[in-house]
Amino acid sequence: MDFYLTALLQGLCFSGLALGIYISMKIFNIPDITTDGSYTLGGMVTAVMLTHQQPIYLTALAVLIAGGLAGAVTGLIHTKLKINALLSGILVMTALYSVNLVVAGRSNIPLIGTASLYSAISLTENANLNSLVVLLMVVVVLVLLIGYMLKTDFGIAMRATGNSETMIRALGVNTDRMKIIGLALANALTALSGFLITQLQSYADISMGIGIVIIGLGSVIIAETLINWRLITSVWVSLMLVVIGAIIFQMVLAFTLASGVDANLLKAVTAIFVLLIVSLPRLSLLKRND
Amino acid sequence: MIEVNNVTKIFNRGKANEVTAVKQLSLIIPAQEYVVVVGSNGSGKSTLLNLIAGSTFATSGDIKLDGELVNRSPDYERSRWIARVFQNPLSGTAPDLSILDNFRLAALRTKPKGLSIGTTEAFKKLVQDKIAILGMGLENKVQQTMGTLSGGQRQALTLLMSVMDECRILLLDEPTAALDPRSADLVMRTAEELVKTFKLTAILITHNLKDAFNFGNRIILMGEGQIIKDFSSEEKSNLKQSDLFEWFS
Numbered sequence: 303m304d305f306y307l308t309a310l311l312q313g314l315c316f317s318g319l320a321l322g323i324y325i326s327m328k329i330f331n332i333p334d335i336t337t338d339g340s341y342t343l344g345g346m347v348t349a350v351m352l353t354h355q356q357p358i359y360l361t362a363l364a365v366l367i368a369g370g371l372a373g374a375v376t377g378l379i380h381t382k383l384k385i386n387a388l389l390s391g392i393l394v395m396t397a398l399y400s401v402n403l404v405v406a407g408r409s410n411i412p413l414i415g416t417a418s419l420y421s422a423i424s425l426t427e428n429a430n431l432n433s434l435v436v437l438l439m440v441v442v443v444l445v446l447l448i449g450y451m452l453k454t455d456f457g458i459a460m461r462a463t464g465n466s467e468t469m470i471r472a473l474g475v476n477t478d479r480m481k482i483i484g485l486a487l488a489n490a491l492t493a494l495s496g497f498l499i500t501q502l503q504s505y506a507d508i509s510m511g512i513g514i515v516i517i518g519l520g521s522v523i524i525a526e527t528l529i530n531w532r533l534i535t536s537v538w539v540s541l542m543l544v545v546i547g548a549i550i551f552q553m554v555l556a557f558t559l560a561s562g563v564d565a566n567l568l569k570a571v572t573a574i575f576v577l578l579i580v581s582l583p584r585l586s587l588l589k590r591n592d
Numbered sequence: 593m594i595e596v597n598n599v600t601k602i603f604n605r606g607k608a609n610e611v612t613a614v615k616q617l618s619l620i621i622p623a624q625e626y627v628v629v630v631g632s633n634g635s636g637k638s639t640l641l642n643l644i645a646g647s648t649f650a651t652s653g654d655i656k657l658d659g660e661l662v663n664r665s666p667d668y669e670r671s672r673w674i675a676r677v678f679q680n681p682l683s684g685t686a687p688d689l690s691i692l693d694n695f696r697l698a699a700l701r702t703k704p705k706g707l708s709i710g711t712t713e714a715f716k717k718l719v720q721d722k723i724a725i726l727g728m729g730l731e732n733k734v735q736q737t738m739g740t741l742s743g744g745q746r747q748a749l750t751l752l753m754s755v756m757d758e759c760r761i762l763l764l765d766e767p768t769a770a771l772d773p774r775s776a777d778l779v780m781r782t783a784e785e786l787v788k789t790f791k792l793t794a795i796l797i798t799h800n801l802k803d804a805f806n807f808g809n810r811i812i813l814m815g816e817g818q819i820i821k822d823f824s825s826e827e828k829s830n831l832k833q834s835d836l837f838e839w840f841s
Contacts, residue, residue, distance in 0.1 A: 455705040458693045466686040468678065472645070473701045474671035535690075535737070 307430050309556035313549030314437035315498040316517050320548040321448060321541065322491035323518030324525070329452075330484045331464040332380070335391040335515045339398025340372040340489040342511035344496025346402045349411035349506035358419050362497060369493025370486040372398060377482030402508055409508040418501045433502065440498070441545055444491070449538045460484060492518070513569060520576040521547035527583055551575075594621040594644060594761060594793060599653030601639055601817075613639040615817035616653070621810075623760075626787050626794045628804045631814035632840065637797045640814070641765050644795070646670040658760065672702050675754030677747065677783075679766040684750035687739030691730065691749065694738055695719045698753035722752055726782065744775025751782050755790050762787065762794040769799065776800075780807060801836045813839055 319341060326334035344365045351361040372394060379390040403409065419440075420433040451457045462470040463480045471477055500506045524547035529540055558571050601614040614636045621627055631637050642648045644655060646667040655662055657673045675698075678684045685694050696711050720731040726748050730741070738746060747767055754762055764783060768776035780803055787794045798804050804811060811828050813821035821839065823831060 450709075451707065453709050453711070454707045455696060455700055455710045456707050458689065458697055458711075459700075459705040461689055461693070462686040462697055465688045466683065468683040469686055470697065471647075471666075471668045472671055472674075472676045472684075473697050474668050474703075475697075475705065476666075476668050 304430065305560055306553065306556055307434070309552040310549060311430065311433055311437060311502060312499070313552035314434075314441050314545070315502055316495055316521065316548045316552065317441050317545040318444060318491045318498065319495035319514065319518045320521035320525075320544050321444060322488040322495075323515070324522050324541070324544045325448075325491070326485060326488040327519070327522060328526070329461055329464050330481060330488075332387045332481065332485065333391070334373070334376060334387060334485055334488060336372055336376045336394045336398070336485070336489050337391075337492050337515040337518060338511040338513070339395035339402070340369045340492045340511075341496040341514045342402050342506075342508065343368050343372055343398055343405070344493030345500040345506035345510050346406045346411070346496075346508075347493070348497045348500040349413060350405060350407075352413055352416040352418075352501075353411060355416075358417055358422060362419075362494070365493045365497040366490045369496075370490040372493070373485040373487070373489025374482050376489070377485035380485070381478035381481050399508070406506065406508065410505065411507075412505045413501065414504070418504075419498070420501060437498065444494075445538070445541045445545060449541050452537045513572075516572055516576060517548070517551060520551045520572070520579065523547070523576065523579050524550050527579060530583065593623050593656075593658055594619070594795075595654070595656040595659075596620070596640070596644065597654040597656070599643060599650045599655060601636075601643060601648065602651045605651070613817055614643065614650075617818055619812075619819065621793060621795070623793050624791050625810055626792075626808040627796070627810045627812060628808035629795060629797045629812045629814060630799070630801065630804050630836070630839070631820075635814040636817040637814050638765060639817075641763050641795060641797060644761075645674055645676055645763055673759075674761045674763060675701065675757075675759045676763045677750050677754065677765065677767045679769050681743040681746040681750070681770055685738040685746050685753075688737055690735050690737055691723070691741075692716055692719055692734040694749070695722075695734075695753055695756055698756040701757040701759075703757070722756070723749070726752070726778070742775070744771045744778065747771060747775070747779050748782055751779060751786060755786055755792075759790060760793060762792045764794065764796040764798075766797050766799065768803070783807075801833065801840075805831070805833045805836055811836075 319337065323337065326332050347365050347368045348361055351364055376390045376394045379385050379393060380387045420436050423436055424432055425435055426432050452461065459470060459475050460480060463475065463477050467477055522544060525540065525543040528543050534540055554575055555568065555572065559565060559568065563571060596617060596619040599614055599617050600612065603611045603613055617640065629637050639648070643650050646662065646665060646669065650663065657670065662670055692711050696715065716734060719734055724731045728745055728748065730745065767783070768779050771779060784807055786792065796808060809825040809828065811823045812819055
């Protein structure tokens with residue numbers, strides 16, 4: 303059972319990443335894969351700051367700024383140099399690998415006896431349950447903040463930027479600036495996932511972010527399937543579903559491992575799982591047309 | 593007032609497919625004039641409109657809006673003066689956003705979009721009252737997404753959206769080209785009414801010679817990037833519809 307609790311915790315940690323991908327992919331319609339780099343950056347900054355006895359709140363702030371900068375660079379390359387978004391993301395992600403090594407000074411930082419967000423509040427004896435409460439609070443705050451932002455005038459302009467660029471430019475919005483802000487926000491959220499995971503597993507590693515983008519994509523696609531299936535229009539519910547998508551994703555992986563699948567095959571299983579979720583709605587659509 | 597002074601626009605300069613879309617064109621449109629621009633495909637009408645709107649910059653020449661030089665300011669800055677209705681009904685609205693959200697953005701065309709919630713009950717009421725003018729029964733569907741509406745409905749709403757905020761210049765780029773005759777008629781009438789009520793300076797590009805004849809108080813014929821004919825209000829009223837058809841034969 304503890305196995306699934308860990309999966310739940312990981313799912314909640316990854317909800318920042320999933321919300322980030324939701325913002326870049328669904329709201330801005332930009333395929334951004336800076337993710338792998340900005341997630342590791344979040345983890346490395348966390349490990350370095352915490353091992354240097356910095357307080358949690360300052361660490362969180364530094365992580366958000368670092369991730370935001372990474373996203374803003376991708377945004378600048380994409381909008382100002384008119385380079386394809388995927389390529390911009392790959393360029394920044396690649397460069398971030400070196401940045402992360404420089405930040406960390408080595409490829410792996412264990413966190414022993416350092417401050418942790420999860421021990422900041424202690425409600426129960428059980429460390430896992432305590433972490434669960436902390437993570438739930440973090441995720442609720444994230445969803446509330448992002449949900450509120452998307453409902454403001456600025457948020458509507460954001461959604462319109464990914465939806466009808468000609469229209470929103472004619473209505474006085476600098477779409478380049480908007481995309482840069484959007485990618486900065488998305489990657490700040492991704493870095494926050496690195497912050498949460500690093501403290502959960504008590505170490506940061508240079509390869510922690512390899513292929514992590516698939517978790518965000520998978521979570522968003524699960525959410526999207528549910529959104530289309532239930533015809534959901536509410537912003538809040540959509541964001542909640544993205545978080546639930548991230549949890550479902552981790553649960554499926556946990557179940558796969560528990561059922562005895564070789565851990566080496568985990569990435570293949572992940573890819574096949576995402577393929578399944580993507581293709582399921584299409585398959586059922588075919589049937590309806592018959 | 594719109595001033596276009598000796599403007600030339602060359603696409604793909606120096607390449608094999610170089611095209612001069614607008615050639616040393618000068619045009620002054622005083623405030624509150626409603627100009628209809630006609631001309632065959634490739635005559636430079638749309639390029640002229642895009643140059644005025646700032647979607648594309650002139651190769652040479654000056655463009656002034658209300659006396660202010662705007663040569664290098666992009667479309668999102670010129671939106672301070674200009675509201676636009678596009679040929680494609682999909683371009684003027686955001687399909688996945690609700691009617692209300694679309695109107696909210698339009699109401700902020702000349703203002704910053706801040707971090708406060710503007711789609712209040714009061715704003716909703718205002719939008720409902722505006723939409724009721726169209727008589728399409730859309731006033732009770734403001735939470736519906738734009739994408740669920742027909743092209744005609746979207747185009748009519750785009751027009752209304754243009755006067756949600758302070759507007760001095762209205763650019764209509766073949767707004768009825770994709771519409772059925774009834775919707776087209778409604779859109780043209782709405783445009784006429786808005787231009788009069790809000791004392792707008794307007795440019796209408798159209799291929800519909802009947803519309804060109806019925807609407808506006810000045811008509812311009814373009815060809816090969818230049819103005820071939822320019823009839824003022826008085827001259828236009830003396831024109832017969834058959835004269836217009838002759839221009840194209």
